[in-house]
Amino acid sequence: MSFYFISIGGSGAKVLESLTHLCAAGMFPTEEKLYVMAIDPDVGNGNLARSSAALHCYDSFQKFQTGSHTPLFKTKVELANPFVWNPTEHDKCLDDVMSYQAYKGTPIGDLYEVLYTKKERSTLLNEGFRGHPSIGAAVMAKKVALHDADGTAAGDAEPWKHFKLLVNQDAKTGSVAKIFLTGSVFGGTGAAGMPTIAKLLQRTFKTLYEEGKVLLGGGLILPYFSFSPAKTDAFSGQVYASSENFLTSTQAALKYYSVKNKEEDIYHAMYFIGDNILAPVQKFSVGSSSQENNAHIVDFYGALAAIDFFQSDVHKLKQCSYITHAEDGRFSWSDLPNIVLKEENGQQITVPQKERLAQYIRFVFSYVHLIKPVLKQLSSGRVKGYQYPWFIDYLEGLNIDTLEVKNFEEYTECFVRWLLQLEGREQHARNIDLLHPMTIASINPAKINADLFANCITGEESGVTIHELWYRLSESGCRNEYADGFGKFLRVLYDCCEKR
């Protein structure tokens, strides 16, 4: 079985960011490879840039030899090339994409003029579809139609070509390809792409789809934030998303999915994730790099939905389930679902999410607090190695000035920032109670409150103080023969962060 994840638009990118961290933490059910791809006309989108940074870092340091039988970095990812598929070209407006000039004055051209305002038609699509799925749907449908009209499938262009090849290879080896799409139903790109891309995939893999060798899952993100555009944007007459329309757009989208999925049975599993309290977005942006919204619990649940889809048996996918949380206005560890892992012998074991994620959080925190500053000081020759037994035992003589190590360090920064945003006590109306509120002292660079390290996970006395961790790190050896180099050290650090 192979896993494929396609994020569509900004909300999809945010889910992807959460998924990357869960992936690194070893929350995936098996050791299958994960193929990841993003679809966004706004390639400079801040949300996408953040997810992409974390994912590319992970892609780089997954080469670390952490050995066998560890959840740490166990899921290997393969990034699509190009990673972001842009359905529009640069500096193109709807008129260009739809070849309006060719149809001008014809009945089709007249109909087109009726359906889209002049502003919608002339707005450049570099920053996405600006909350107008009608534009996105037309563009994506046109792209698909263009390929079909030429007698070529959409898969003839990269990254679809390689994607198609991988799925077909899976089918040849008799395994099932699970494809998960995620995006918002209320915005522009996601709302346009979720049904269109799903349909495209269904059409492309028609036979495999009917044989049950391609399974399609959808994570549909419902509204969970609101914003007020700055006056300057409104006055400049730009086309932009409006959060007042989110609920009506969502209602219409859900009606569409209800009818469409009954008729055509596109998705094998659908996950609807949203929040009845809309978190205000601090800084409104129509798109591009300034569209960078903080991580939210909804993104996290979106990633959990993807994992649930990947771990579920085929016959369970059609079941209708609800997931909720125990206390209104508060999320705690007990609200998160357990993860079901498949052992090598095929047996399933259930691991509490808290256990695994908590260990991973401690692992990242310890790296940020203990290891990273020391490595920096050691490389500058300001401190002597004898003070750090773990350095002498595992790292002395190794070249740690590598791209992989740098990427790992950058990743830890991404992870801490993501975690802080997820908690986001000031921004959310929700109380996300996963970490001790004072644990993360600062970000950029990330700093941890060392005194709270042992109790950083809410409701848990891990007993792993910084001193205890140091002791474990200095006394334990790595007994895994496949672990080597910096990966071996990270493996030991991770093992030392276990609650005992």
Added chain:
Amino acid sequence: MDRNKRTILEIIVILAMFLILSMIAYFAGTGLAKTFLKAGGVTLGQWKDHYIALVRIMGVVACCITFVWYFSARFFLKITYPVFVGKRTIWVIIGLLNLISCVVVPFFYVRSDSILKIDVTIYLLFLVLFGILGYYASSIFATPACYKYTPIGAKSIRAAKYKKRSLKE
């Protein structure tokens, strides 16, 4: 090995080491005494009876000072921030204290004992056995993991031992 078991083992190793060193100090001291005990004075038998008490006291004092380092490293010196974590200064100070005790303890003991006379060679013997060998060997082989490379030279001995063991595993 379990950390508590290791602690007990290390304590036993330190105790055993000082016991052996005390025995060496006794027999070597007796041998040296023959060179400086004058004829017609205190007999070797009388001297040995008093000397053994000094060796016992010296062994206990040096062992206790060694345990100051051991217990500090094992239980009292806590690491919260990765700065100044070597504690080599503390290790050196305790070592110096041990060396000083190897001179001060026999000096005052001899002053209070009219029978026991000791030569400078006995001082040297105590310095070598208890001050250097006892403290140094104990801290090299039995310093808790957190500070295992703090004693000067421990890195070349313990790191090599550790790497050899890791390769075996």
